[in-house]
Amino acid sequence: MIKTFRSLQNKDCAFTAEELQHVSRQVNAAYQPRFSSILSATAVTFSSAELLTISQEISCHNKMATLAETFQNNLSLLPIDPRHVHAFWNIGQARNEVQSLALHIQLQRDLEDESDLTEKVRHDVMEININDMNSNMTIELPDSFSAKICAAQIVEIHNDEKQVLLTSSPVQMPIDLDDSATDALWVDAVFISNPSGINRAH
């Protein structure tokens, strides 16, 4: 037996659940708040439900597919802190004859030996073997030096020959926090004991 609902105000009126939903939909279609935007050139309005349907339809089909397919031949480097960088890359189509791939992180730092004035910076390279054509990783930089600038390359190694496939733009690394550079030090030692204060003109 189909359950019916009766109005408290008029017990002669009975509705099935389906009939109630039909009424509800009709009322909604005609009277639900409609949304418009000043961004639209024409006076187009939508109900919440219509907006949600469009939003879901777009989200279902367009999330990241387009980008994932086309964002190829890219290698990017992002600084995290003075000791870490994050690299992500997409080499593109699989290469049949690749024997191995490596990520080279090139570190540039100021010369420790200031007597060598002929070279402004010294370069060091970290080599990390990679397996995926499209991936990302966080790289911990060696303690032994403080890099000012990092850049990366993806290198294909084939029969002991290396070929650069991708090169990133260089990124500036944050500098290590100087533990001595604290406010308290300045208050107690620098400012009060060294009252020369501000020393350079704006």
Add this chain to the structure above:
Amino acid sequence: MEKGFLHLVLHAHLPYVRHPEYDSFLEEHWLFEAISECYVPLLQMLDRLQQDDVQYRLTLSLSPTLMTLLQDDLLQQRYVRYLDQQQQLINHELDRTRQDEQYAAIAAYYHELIGRTRQAYQDSYQGNLLKAFARHEQLGKLKLITTAATHGFLPLLNRSEAAVEWQVATGLDTFEQSFGFTPDTIWLPECAYYQGLENVLKKAGVDYFMLDGHGVLNASPQPISGIHAPVCCENGLVVFGRDAQVCEYVWNAQTGYPGDPAYREFYSDIGQELEPQHLQAFNAQSGDCINTGIKYHSISQPQNRKVYVPHAATEKAHQHAADFVERIQLKVRQLNQNSKPVVNAAFDAELFGHWWFEGPQWLEQVIRLSSTRPELEMISGDDYLQTTAHMQTVQPAASSWGHLGFNQYWLNDNNDWIYPQIYQAFDHIAELVQGVAELSLTSLQQRALNQALRSLLLMQSSDWPFLMTAGTATEFAEKNVTDQLARFNYLYDNLRKNRVNERFLSALEIMDDIFPQLDYKAFYRILLEYQCKD
């Protein structure tokens, strides 16, 4: 003895949490709670200070997304609906608690508070909080500033400096459209700085900005005056260093003032403590986790909950304000032997009232007490710069105010996947705009380009990677990024195929109804400039 200065900055920001596609949306409550607990109380505080002719200077940063939310008709209506729900709930609570003197008293307190908030919002401010803030700006006590368009984390958008400039320029434009002037400073989202950002800021017309303290203390060369005097970048922009030690008095979860047991417990909401039958005003179902804004307990152990006593909390807030002013005064006395030291304190505005319920009372008392101390003066950054002609020139250090001081919180295993997507979207739209900008586009094509740029900005918000790391609203944050990516891709695809669906475009314009003046031609001009540089 010369005066010392307190440069106090509050940064008010919420991500774009507007969802007309739903009849009600949980994250819209972030805005409603912030209006009730923070923005209205701050305005009421400013009104009282004005009424009493208190002399002060306070800087308030309003993010473009927050400005948009506060001006939005739909959200203004929904906020009133939220107040209705609170009113209905507290009426029920007055009845439910009438047998218990302590709980009845606190229920009565909320009944009055909700009524006063409604009166202020609807009658005093007529739903337009920006106008109310603007009034105080015009009176010269409040300095209003803004931040990047969608609070993008600029050091991680810096793969293309045009992306950074687009965030900055759109943010300043949005502010100018709301308030009629362009601020001379900008709040850097998450206080995040990379070397060279000052050039983008200078181009945007910014005169000075604030960094977290270590961004100044680790500058090269190390500033001789530490963080208590501004420093100058090579390009002339001035940098103030946030005083972490002072901010810790307020900010630190363990040792800061807000942890005092007299204060209201943030996590004790009756929406999570009562059975659903008592929460019908909020349409609660069993298992729902609702924030009603009605919280009966002070900070105490869950097994020994203590009922919140508002007047005791107010007294404590006043004590803490006196302590804070005393500490600041002591500090400037120590520093004040040969200069004009400035203490730069900056906080998220939502700390005051939302996270720390008594925060606005504390702040008001800090301002009142500061105004009575002859050795201490509250100022804004530009006030200070008018008093000083000499600054040390340095190169500030990369920094943020996040955990560990750099970019970790916004770039880690929880959120690293978003960056290739954001960069790719930027590359695509940049290429497309450069390809078509000189062509005669139809109105529909122009709208689609502009909307794609809105989606790009919205996906760049620092809030999404932040929430993914915090783990507090991960699903919501991920959905925001993927939805905006989807919308961007959809529009991009439409434009590439020259088949813009006006119905869908209009729906997207309604859902992401932000930056109405955004114009792809302005974006094109930025791209051209960087192309010329390259």
